[in-house]
Structure formats: structure tokens, C-alpha cells
Amino acid sequence: MTTIPKASVPPMHVLYATALLICLAFIFVVTTPARPSFKWLDLQHVGLQNGKLHLQGAASECYSSRLSGESTTAVELYISAILDRNDKSFERLTCPPTSPGRYDRLRRHPAAHSAQKERTKKHYFFALNLYQCAPILPRLLGSIIEAFRVLDPETCVLSVVGSRSDDSTTEILTRLRPHLKATVVTYYFGTSPINLLEPGHDRITELASLRNLTLGPLIHQPAHYVADNTIVVFLNDVAICPDDILELFYQYTLRCADLVCAMDWKDDGQVFYDSWVSRGKNGDLVVEMPQPGAWDFVRNTFWNDPASKAGLDAKLPIQVYACWNGATIFTAKPLLEHKDPLSTCGSHGYGCTAVIPSVNLADSDEQGRVVKEVQVYTVDSVNVNVVVDVDDSNIEESERD
Helix, strand or coil, X not given: CCCCCCCCCCHHHHHHHHHHHHHHHXXXXXXXXXXXXXXXXXXXXXXXXXXXXXXXXXXXXXXXHHCCCHHHHHHHHHHHHHHCCXXXXXXXXXXXXXXXXXXXXXXXXXCCCCCHHHHCCECEEEEEXXXXXXXXXXHHHHHHHHXXXXXXXXXXXXXXXXXXXXXXXXXXXXXXXXXXXXXXXXXXXXXXXXXXXXXCCCHHHHHHHHHHHHCHHHHCCHHHECHHHCEEEEECCCECCHHHHHHHHHHHHHCXXXXXXXXXXECCCCEECCCCCCEECCCCECECCCCCCCCCCCCCECCCCHHHHHHHHCCCCEEEEECCCCEEXXXXXXXXXXXXXXXXXXXXXXXXXXXXXXXXXXCCHHXXXXXXXXXXXXXXXXXXXXXXXXXXXXXXXXXXX
16 A cells, blocks of 8 residues: 655744734634724713812723822813913913904804794804823813804804823813803713724724714704704814914805815925825825825925915915815714715715915924914914916905905
């Protein structure tokens, strides 16, 4: 009887085969751990007793302990700075007073005969995802609160989703609640374990999930809003002034736009930050980035669109194909009526998108000072209206209405 000789397998091949089997098992057998379900912190059960904050079922014991003791003083300093524009506890970006009278049209005045239910509808929905950004909160949240006062706090909603911060961001956002309640602003705050940089997870998909959570109070409570009369503003953790926010609302309303964005900058204030998302009206990148993705020309914004370039230089609204840019405002109508992703809004007729070059932002107070010096403050850009003729790019000055 003939026997088949045993094949000799080199040890290295055995190692390769073993490694391959392990990889296949990881891909096809080991599933991604289920993420804990998201819940809004039960802010109705957050209260101060004897000067200390108590959470009832809203957070872990570890988290609750961080809200007392030595961290309390620091958190209260942040709260004071957020509520008082003249507070000097932090070196934040200096902002001018809002232009008197310019933004009066933004304050909603319901008709006297309107039913009480209609008179209490919310019109401005502020949405923020905040992570590890305590230093920017005095400027960011302080400006939002000042904008509330102009818009009418009763018509405003602030929805914030935090994520895994350990720099007091979560504590600050929690302690802010009673102060916002005193101004009759509706406030939602929750935390999520979503990690944008978690291995095996797509960053953009996770970011979209966080933003969808932030929109939850709007989407799941449509009875509190009027589809035709509700505006969403998404703000990144940026250094922004009150009139930056109000000017975006103003231009959105004035131009009957569907979506408007600020401009955000970095480095010396002349490098456009959101170069990956923004597209000009011709569909091209806003910054010149030739193959293979060279950054040599990133200062060249609207590089192949002379009319848009002229509008940028003149600080005039510019029609674009897409933008986000640190601050974006859009109509809530497609969210409340169609329940479709914002990426499909074009198919429903929402195509009027613009950037507002008079509003210029940065991702820190220090960088904000540089940007405001180079790109100037909003109030310095809105006194003169420069009109761009799209056909021949001629520029002429006229008084702003």
C-alpha cells in the first residue's frame, strides 16, 4: 500500500496562515460592541442643594463627584464669564456691542389674534456638539446668550450634545441650566459615548450621528415648531461674537435663503479652514488644490470664479453649492416635513445656499483675534453695501438699507 508523504510546510507559512485566520475571525465573527443608548440628561431633576449640585439618575457617581469640591470654583468662574460680557476672568475674544436697530426685524412679533399655542412656538433652534472645549465656552455661549436677548429668549431653543469631555465642559453645560431657565430659553443637554476617532468607525458617519442626536428635540417634537417659520443654527466650537450670529440670521432672512454659512479661517487669518466641505457655485473646491492634493495654493479662495472672488473681497454674500464653515443656518422645513437627510434637500427645491464673508470665525479665542484683525469684525463690514454685478464683476458702492 502506497502512502502519501507528508508535505513539509515552512514555519513562516504557518504563521502567515494563522494570522490570516485570526484576521478573518475578527472581521466576520467578532462584532462591534453595542453602543450604549443615548439619553438626554434629566435636567428637570438637576438641582442645587446647600450649594452643591445633585444629579438624580442623570449621570454616573464619578461624574457627580466631579461637580463638587475643587472643580466647583472653576466651573462657577466659567458660568459667570458666560453670563456677563464684561467678566475678565478669561482672555476671550473681545466683541463689540450689537448694532442697535439692525437686527430688530429678527425678533418675532406674533399677531395679537394668534392663539396662545401658536404664540409660544419656537423659532430659533441652536444646535451644538461640544467636546473638550471649556476654554472657548465663555465666548461661544456668552455670544449665544446675548443673541437670545435680541431674538427673544422665549422663541429660542438650545440643544447641546457633549461627548466624553474631562476638562469641565460637561460640568459647565450642566450647571448652566438654571441660568438659562431664568431667561425662559428652552435647554436640552445630553452626553454621548460616540468617539469620532474610534478605530473601525468612520469619522464622518459618527459626526453625522452626533449632529442627528442634537437635532432630536426638533425632529421628535414637531408640535413645538412651525415648519415655515423655524430656523436651525449649527455652531461648531468657535470664537464667535453676538453680531456674527445675528448677521447670519439677518442675511438668511433678507435673502430668503435656504442655508447660509460664515467663513472660517486659520493660521494667519488668510487660510480658509473648511476647505474639504465647501464648494463654489460651479461645484469646485473653494480653495485651489491641484492634483495630487497639494496645499501650495490654499490661500487662493474662489480661484476659478472671478465674480465670487470679488464678492469675497467686498464682504458680500456669495452663492455657493455647499458649505458649513463653523456656523451654518438653514430652514427646519425639510426636517419637519420631509424627514429626509439634509443632503437630499436639493431635490426638494432647497437650493439657495450662500456664504456670508462679513462673518469670519476661528476655532479659538487667540486665533479669533488674528482673524478679526485680518478679516475685520462683522460690524465693520456691514456699514457699506458693495454690490457685485455677476456678469462683468463690476463693483459699485451703495448705502445699505
